Amino acid sequence: MMTNLGNRVTQGQFSFLPDLTDAQITAQIKYALSKGWASSVEYTDDPHPRNTYWEMFGNPMFDLKDPAGILMEVNNCRKTFPNHYIRVIAFSSVRGVESVTMSYIVNRPKKEPGFGLVRQEGEGRMIRYTIHSYATDKPEGERY
Amino acid sequence: MSPNESVTMTDDTGVDLEAEFQASNIQELLDQLDRELIGLKPVKTRIRETAALLLVDRVRKKLGLASGAPSLHMCFTGNPGTGKTTVALRMAEILHRLGYIRRPDVVSVTRDDLVGQYIGHTAPKTKEVLKKAMGGVLFIDEAYYLYKPENERDYGAESIEILLQIMENNRDDLVVILAGYKNKMDQFFQSNPGMSSRIAHHIDFPDYSPDELCAIAKLMLDAQHYHFSAAGDKAFRDYIVRRMSMPHFANARSVRNALDRARLRQANRLFESMQTKLTRDDLMTLEASDILASRVFAQGEKDID
Numbered sequence: 365m366m367t368n369l370g371n372r373v374t375q376g377q378f379s380f381l382p383d384l385t386d387a388q389i390t391a392q393i394k395y396a397l398s399k400g401w402a403s404s405v406e407y408t409d410d411p412h413p414r415n416t417y418w419e420m421f422g423n424p425m426f427d428l429k430d431p432a433g434i435l436m437e438v439n440n441c442r443k444t445f446p447n448h449y450i451r452v453i454a455f456s457s458v459r460g461v462e463s464v465t466m467s468y469i470v471n472r473p474k475k476e477p478g479f480g481l482v483r484q485e486g487e488g489r490m491i492r493y494t495i496h497s498y499a500t501d502k503p504e505g506e507r508y
Numbered sequence: 509m510s511p512n513e514s515v516t517m518t519d520d521t522g523v524d525l526e527a528e529f530q531a532s533n534i535q536e537l538l539d540q541l542d543r544e545l546i547g548l549k550p551v552k553t554r555i556r557e558t559a560a561l562l563l564v565d566r567v568r569k570k571l572g573l574a575s576g577a578p579s580l581h582m583c584f585t586g587n588p589g590t591g592k593t594t595v596a597l598r599m600a601e602i603l604h605r606l607g608y609i610r611r612p613d614v615v616s617v618t619r620d621d622l623v624g625q626y627i628g629h630t631a632p633k634t635k636e637v638l639k640k641a642m643g644g645v646l647f648i649d650e651a652y653y654l655y656k657p658e659n660e661r662d663y664g665a666e667s668i669e670i671l672l673q674i675m676e677n678n679r680d681d682l683v684v685i686l687a688g689y690k691n692k693m694d695q696f697f698q699s700n701p702g703m704s705s706r707i708a709h710h711i712d713f714p715d716y717s718p719d720e721l722c723a724i725a726k727l728m729l730d731a732q733h734y735h736f737s738a739a740g741d742k743a744f745r746d747y748i749v750r751r752m753s754m755p756h757f758a759n760a761r762s763v764r765n766a767l768d769r770a771r772l773r774q775a776n777r778l779f780e781s782m783q784t785k786l787t788r789d790d791l792m793t794l795e796a797s798d799i800l801a802s803r804v805f806a807q808g809e810k811d812i813d
Contacts, residue, residue: 422632430610430643432681437639 371478373411376451376467386435389452389470393431396454396466402426403434404455405441407448409507411476411497421445424455438470447473447508473499473508528567534559534605541598545591546727547720554711555599562606579708580608580683581675583651583697585690586713589759592687593647595713599685600645609683613644619653622667630663634670642681651686652696672702716759721748725763729794734771739796744770750804766802773798 374380384392396403404424408415421441425434434452441450450471453464477498484492499507529535538559541552565578580603584592597614604612621637624630638646648654654671656662675684686693686703690712697704716724722745729735736744747766751757774794778786 425639428639428642429613430681432642432678433639436642436678436681 371476373449373469373472373476375411375413376469378468383472384468384470389438390431390435392466392468393434393452397429397431399454399456399465400458401454401456401465403428403452405434405437405450405452407441407445407450407471409445409448409473409504410500411449412495412500418449418451421450442471445471449473475508525563525567529563532563532566532605532607534563534602537598537602537605544727545594545598546723547716548591548595548713551591551595551711551713554709555595555602558709559602559606562603562608566606578608579679579706581707582683582685582709582711583693583707584685584687584711584713585693587689587715587759589761589763590713590715591760592713593649595711596645596647596685596687600683603645603683609645610643614647615641615644616647616649617641618649619664622648622654622671623663625663627663630666631670634667638670638674638682642678645683645685647685647687650688652688652692655696655699657699668700668703672706675706718745718748718752721752721759721763724760725767728764728767732771734767734792734794737793737795740794740799743796743799744794747799747802747804754804766799769802770794770798773801 378384393403402424405421406418407421408418422437449469451467451469454466456465479495479497482494482496486492586592600614601612603609617637622634624633654664654668656664725744751762
């Protein structure tokens with residue numbers, strides 16, 4: 365985490381860059397639409413890197429042709445969860461791929477407390493290491 | 509939309525409206541409109557005016573003059589078969605050329621596509637449709653069905669509310685065109701004043717005259733490689749005049765149906781005269797007998813479309 369000052373969570377695309385502006389998000393959505401991928405909006409307040417399944421904000425948006433509709437959902441989600449992590453994912457339904465092809469964070473909490481290193485004594489003198497998000501000490505919904 | 513050019517402007521900076529007009533290529537579209545749509549004088553004038561306004565607005569924007577995003581929502585009223593849908597398609601094309609919408613697509617919906625069947629079903633359904641239409645034109649046919657005053661628990665009102673909200677907030681993303689019969693739309697606007705005030709352009713489609721309907725018929729036949737014989741032409745005119753006084757007359761749509769039936773009779777006639785040698789012209793010609801066989805000419809019998 366040497367290059368990542370300020371404890372910013374770095375998951376998905378563009379996460380080492382400054383936050384994307386609406387125009388930049390629109391451009392990314394447009395790219396996904398041009399490839400025929402369906403975008404959807406998801407949110408969570410558990411930033412652990414192994415937390416891959418985030419909550420869906422509405423259904424995935426199939427059959428859209430214009431980025432404005434998806435950006436509208438992003439903004440709706442931001443309004444509902446101003447202090448959560450929100451990401452946009454793009455899903456490719458091409459046979460043989462059938463998986464998420466893009467994923468980028470479009471909203472993050474104002475203050476990200478980051479992760480602590482947890483040591484666990486194992487058998488003998490072995491030590492197990494893991495990380496623990498300071499935010500998840502509090503119950504869901506009250507974390508940020 | 510093109511970004512503002514950062515050149516210092518004075519009051520007498522030259523404006524090349526002509527060049528702008530040429531660049532947008534809309535003359536070609538307006539010509540096409542003139543060619544392919546018979547009659548509809550007031551409609552064409554309104555479209556020309558709207559196009560001019562949008563063009564001037566665009567030039568003003570380039571010169572750094574205030575040009576608030578114009579409200580482009582429209583309402584087309586008129587009897588059935590007067591070309592509302594066709595004009596909506598052309599309108600989308602014009603708005604696209606002028607850069608007010610991003611795609612020249614028209615998403616055509618009716619009440620069924622917007623209003624849900626149970627509580628909580630309407631909002632997502634309406635939003636889904638609106639999202640699909642974004643960047644283009646949303647054409648709501650028979651829009652007055654959205655609001656049913658006799659049933660106060662009808663979900664149509666909820667749909668209208670969402671529609672209004674998006675029409676106001678996402679003016680850059682979506683152009684809404686409502687269409688319907690004149691008197692029913694007037695009633696609709698009376699009970700939804702919010703809707704009326706958000707729609708800047710009300711365009712009324714007049715009924716066609718018999719001459720115009722004949723011209724439309726010829727245009728339709730031309731496209732399908734048919735033509736009337738001299739007697740057939742006269743018979744069709746007669747048909748139109750009779751048909752217009754009957755109930756359920758739907759202007760151009762009735763003409764199309766009549767032509768379809770005439771083609772059917774022509775095919776039958778050719779089939780029956782199989783022994784005689786047919787020419788290419790025979791296959792293209794609609795004779796008077798093909799039209800006179802219509803029920804419209806039978807006294808006292810009603811024709812049904």
